[in-house]
Amino acid sequence: MAATPVPDPGRKALGAFLRSRRERADPEGTGLPPGGRRRTPGLRREEVSLLSGVSLTWYTWLEQGRDINVSPQILLALARALQLDEVERAHLFRLAGLPAPKPAERSLDVPHAVRGFLDTLLPNPAFVIDRCFDVLAWNSAQEEILGSALLDRPRRELNSVWLLFREPRVRSLMPEWEAEARWLAGLLRQQAAYELDNPRFTELVDELLATSEEFAALWERHDVVEFRSSVRRYRHPVVGDLEVSYVRMALEEAPWLSLICHFPEPGSESEGRLRKLVTLPG
Secondary structure: OOOOOOOOOOHHHHHHHHHHHHHHHOOOOOOOOOOOOOOOOOOHHHHHHHOOOOHHHHHHHHHHOOOOOOOOHHHHHHHOOOOOOHHHHHHHHHHOOOOOOOOOOOOOOOOOOHHHHHHHHHOOOEEEEEOOEEEEEOHHHHHHHHHHHHHHOOOOHEEHHHHHHHHHHHHHHHHOOHHHHHHHHHHHHHHHHOOOOOOHHHHHHHHHHHHHHHHHHHHHHHOOOOOOOOEEEEOOOOEEEEEEEEEEEEEEOOOOOEEEEOOOOOOOHHHHHHHHHHHOOO
């Protein structure tokens, strides 16, 4: 008696993801002619077939998790039909066991409302980064923490990793620099899997490898870490020691950007020192 084929868990996950995106899709945003009342939300399978140019039978098999071959062209067509964003599209390709397509051109413009939100966080230091850790916007509290290290430098140097490894004034602010360096190098290494086709990411890593022996040694270890909210300590030349927690928040309207905010414990000495620093003239 022949053995029953074992279902491919990757194909099952791919099918489940396609089904979930199909049920979430907005029919009015696809260009389909308005139809009657729908019994279930989202698109029907035959509508996905029509929008993508993929046969209904083949798409049904794909949703069912059958072990069938799938090409990048087919996945891109399905991604367009299901209105997937960049993150979802990359996830779709990974589930299919294929390299993620090159990311769409990402704007480095920080939305105006986000820039305004940074100022509402005062006196807490906050800034916006992209997936290469380039610093794209910050509030005056962050500027007071780092001083002129954020000012008057080329765009390629306005980067959290570059500043940590290459800017002595930033290093002098951090009494736990070695731990920070290991952690940030691990974060960058973890991000590398998603940025293989990003020229900016390659430029940053190549420059750090060529100019920082400490970065090169950490990069060679291939340690990877996920972001976790934690505590950071500064030794500021004006107000002394500061201890702040920090969190990272994704921006829904620009998912390649993140907002990092530092905040002290209410009523702590660090809170008083931070308020004093932010209100200092200049």
